[in-house]
Amino acid sequence: MPDHLTYFKQAATDPASVPPWSVWWAAHSETxxxxxxxxxxxxxxxxxxxxxxxxxxxxxxxxxDFQPPSVLTTGICPTCGDPMNRETAGPASGxxxxxxxxxxxxxxxxxxx
Numbered sequence: 378m379p380d381h382l383t384y385f386k387q388a389a390t391d392p393a394s395v396p397p398w399s400v401w402w403a404a405h406s407e408t409x410x411x412x413x414x415x416x417x418x419x420x421x422x423x424x425x426x427x428x429x430x431x432x433x434x435x436x437x438x439x440x441x442d443f444q445p446p447s448v449l450t451t452g453i454c455p456t457c458g459d460p461m462n463r464e465t466a467g468p469a470s471g472x473x474x475x476x477x478x479x480x481x482x483x484x485x486x487x488x489x490x
Contacts, residue, residue, distance in 0.1 A: 378438075381409050385429040386438055388458055393451050398425050398458025399477065425478075426458030448473055449484055456480050 378386075384405075387395045395401065402409075402425070410418045420428040426445075433439040445455045454461050454475040461473040461480075474481045 379412065381405060381412060382433070382436075382438060385433055388426055389430045389433060389439060389443070389445055391451075392426070392446065392453035392455075392458060397453075397460060398429075425456065426454070427456045429458075448482055454478060454480055 384395060384401055388398060388401070402422075406422065409421060413421070417432055421432065422428075424431070430439065430443065430445060434441055434443060448455050448461060452461055452463070452473070453459070454477070457475060457478040457480075459475060459477045461475045461482075463471060463473055472481055472483050
């Protein structure tokens, strides 16, 4: 499997085990641009991890019903692939907010860090 697909799949299935999408993309976007059709490259550039998951489904590397691991367990934004900030409202509740894409998820029953 080509390196970019290996990264996409690992980022989709175990996002905490690979560098954040923004770091990886900065180092590899030129290579990806040469390897993929323009429309796929643009989709990845703008949709980030979400675009990579869509691409992997399209080429059959992920099942059509694949869902990424819960952001509550990984701490990684399922949309852009970067770490989310945790704001605690109480001992087991609060909000996860992505500083890059601004996705915000409120939780009520998450174990403390």
